[in-house]
Amino acid sequence: MENTITVEAIENGTVIDHIPAGQGLAILRHFKLDESGNRITVGFNLKGRRGHKDIIKIQNVRFTPAEAAQIALFAPSATVNVIENFQVAQKIKPTLPEKVEGIFNCPNDNCASHGEPVVGTFSVKSTQSEARLKCFFCEKSYPISWVVEKNK
Ligand SMILES: [Zn+2]
The missing domain is CATH 3.30.70.140 (Aspartate carbamoyltransferase regulatory subunit, N-terminal domain)
Incomplete structure (x- = not known):
């Protein structure tokens, strides 16, 4: 072994x-x-x-x-x-979800999702290391660790 x-x-x-x-x-x-x-x-x-x-x-x-x-x-x-x-x-072996909904808010302060009764919704793009999340509302994309940091 x-x-x-x-x-x-x-x-x-x-x-x-x-x-x-x-x-x-x-x-x-x-x-x-x-x-x-x-x-x-x-x-x-x-x-x-x-x-x-x-x-x-x-x-x-x-x-x-x-x-x-x-x-x-x-x-x-x-x-x-x-x-x-x-x-x-x-x-x-966890598989990457295609969509992340209701877990994170968008880190973009100017995003249209803020101040609206909507949940943060992102599509997931895989990369070599960590995934990137692309906001459904403002279409900006961020590395997951940065989204976590901004959601603390
Ligand atoms: Zn956004």
Whole structure:
């Protein structure tokens, strides 16, 4: 068994692996994992077989399929492992959603969506690393981590 990286094992929960280095923090922020009260182990900038990566382990948390899809926005190459009894019970390869609705507001201050009774709606464009979101209303596009930053 190949075992290049050892990060403390968890009994039950979720391990998000193969996150491009630097995107782990954006995922923590987006899901407010640091405020959730659950035990979290993170490894940033770990040396993996395919370059540097981040890894996040969250005790006692499971992601819904919709939440797993949101992980793909930050890390298209990520793997979401469901852990039961220290074993990988399920491996999910999240797929990028085509549309993101009602999660983020548009970061453009001059966007027509502000002050209207509408939810932020974006189409998703994938890139090599993180996805870009294109606003349905003002048609401007932004990297996902910047949208998260502006929605804090
Ligand atoms: Zn907009």
